[in-house]
Amino acid sequence: MASRVQLSVPDIRAAKRVVIKIGSALLVDREKGLRQGWLSALAMDVAEAKVRGADVVLVSSGSIALGRSVLGLGSGVLTLEQSQACAAVGQIRLARAYEEVLAPHGITTAQVLVTLEDTEDRRRYLNSRATMETLLGLGVVPIVNENDTVATDEIRFGDNDRLAAQIAVTVGADQLILLSDVDGFYSANPKEDPTAQRFDLVEKITPAIEAMAGDPISGLSKGGMKTKLLAAKTAVAGGCAMAIMEGSVLRPLKALAEGANRTWFVAQSDPQAARKRWINAMKPRGELRLDAGAVKAMAEGKSLLPAGVVSVEGNFGRGDPVALVSPAGDVIGKGLVRYTVAEAKAIAGHRSGEIAAILGYEGRAALVHRDDMVV
Numbered sequence: 001m002a003s004r005v006q007l008s009v010p011d012i013r014a015a016k017r018v019v020i021k022i023g024s025a026l027l028v029d030r031e032k033g034l035r036q037g038w039l040s041a042l043a044m045d046v047a048e049a050k051v052r053g054a055d056v057v058l059v060s061s062g063s064i065a066l067g068r069s070v071l072g073l074g075s076g077v078l079t080l081e082q083s084q085a086c087a088a089v090g091q092i093r094l095a096r097a098y099e100e101v102l103a104p105h106g107i108t109t110a111q112v113l114v115t116l117e118d119t120e121d122r123r124r125y126l127n128s129r130a131t132m133e134t135l136l137g138l139g140v141v142p143i144v145n146e147n148d149t150v151a152t153d154e155i156r157f158g159d160n161d162r163l164a165a166q167i168a169v170t171v172g173a174d175q176l177i178l179l180s181d182v183d184g185f186y187s188a189n190p191k192e193d194p195t196a197q198r199f200d201l202v203e204k205i206t207p208a209i210e211a212m213a214g215d216p217i218s219g220l221s222k223g224g225m226k227t228k229l230l231a232a233k234t235a236v237a238g239g240c241a242m243a244i245m246e247g248s249v250l251r252p253l254k255a256l257a258e259g260a261n262r263t264w265f266v267a268q269s270d271p272q273a274a275r276k277r278w279i280n281a282m283k284p285r286g287e288l289r290l291d292a293g294a295v296k297a298m299a300e301g302k303s304l305l306p307a308g309v310v311s312v313e314g315n316f317g318r319g320d321p322v323a324l325v326s327p328a329g330d331v332i333g334k335g336l337v338r339y340t341v342a343e344a345k346a347i348a349g350h351r352s353g354e355i356a357a358i359l360g361y362e363g364r365a366a367l368v369h370r371d372d373m374v375v
């Protein structure tokens with residue numbers, strides 16, 4: 001059995017694309033504000049991962065905590081409007097702090113503020129996915145947070161654990177690391193129950209495991225273990241392994257590589273397979289009839305260009321699922337289409353270079369990108 005466990009434990013040094021979530025309590029000290037020394041050390045970890053060839057995304061909390069400390073609002077409960085004002089004040093400082101610690105390593109940062117709708121609406125989801133992919137392709141480290149200043153209560157994540165898991169799945173990350181104030185997932189809240197035991201590895205999130213997760217104690221935090229488990233469920237189902245570890249040590253990723261305490265949640269598949277399953281489960285809202293050349297290109301794993309489409313049917317918008325149909329009428333695959341039905345009808349049969357002239361604006365070359373397709 002030892003060899004099986006060996007196989008399932010992820011290694012941070014082997015991550016291809018890693019999302020790191022930094023909690024408010026780690027980054028911001030109530031009295032002194034931003035923990036500058038800790039952040040500079042984290043930048044060394046990020047730089048090391050980049051040198052190894054990994055893509056890195058940072059999901060950072062702390063805008064409200066930082067804004068609150070800058071504005072001197074004390075430790076009392078904030079109204080929604082006050083939290084949003086704190087976020088506006090804190091976020092600009094947060095983004096600047098990351099830029100300042102990463103620039104000396106030659107790393108360019110980007111600020112990405114998302115709302116729940118950006119991940120729930122398929123079109124916006126595909127858009128943010130494309131932007132993130134472009135940033136990562138350019139070697140940039142995106143610094144992501146919820147857009148707290150505009151998100152209203154009903155339409156917000158409210159905690160960055162689930163946001164980070166959603167981002168990890170969106171970008172097809174293979175590892176998600178939650179840096180927290182606790183060194184892993186325990187059989188009960190270790191701050192309340194001294195007999196609680198830490199798990200090294202969770203292979204499956206069962207109802208019994210879920211029942212062990214409690215709320216946070218620290219006043220700066222939002223989610224506690226409950227949202228971390230919800231995050232783990234999203235991540236592992238999306239093919240991404242997730243770790244929870246104590247992040248206050250300087251250079252936490254180095255510590256993780258060297259065997260620090262942590263809990264790993266094992267991924268249920270790989271990110272690409274999980275994405276294909278997600279697409280496959282969708283009900284098509286239209287169909288694209290392909291010519292023989294396009295059918296061959298699909299079989300070779302290429303993107304579907306408008307030139308290979310003979311006819312278009314249905315009622316779909318950008319990002320909707322459509323069936324890909326062979327000349328003989330067989331459904332050979334499914335994919336998320338990048339144009340509306342009207343646009344697809346207009347450009348079907350035409351070369352990609354003609355798209356701008358037909359539609360009056362520069363569109364994407366592919367009608368369905370190979371990453372958004374199951375054949």
Ligand SMILES: Nc1ncnc2c1ncn2[C@@H]1O[C@H](COP(=O)(O)OP(=O)(O)O)[C@@H](O)[C@H]1O
Pocket residue numbers: 022023024025026161179180181182184185186187188189190191212213214215216217218220221222223224225226
């Ligand atoms: N089963 C559990 N295992 C570990 N921690 C737990 C558990 N249940 C509740 N907790 C609480 O969750 C806290 C971590 O969540 P939180 O404070 O929201 O961290 P962060 O600010 O890093 O998001 C722990 O400090 C602990 O008080």
Ligand SMILES: N[C@@H](CCC(=O)OP(=O)(O)O)C(=O)O
Pocket residue numbers: 022023024025060061062063064065087145146148158159160161220221222223224
């Ligand atoms: N978006 C909020 C983060 C909320 C949150 O999840 O906080 P935490 O539990 O500390 O990760 C902020 O930047 O203040």
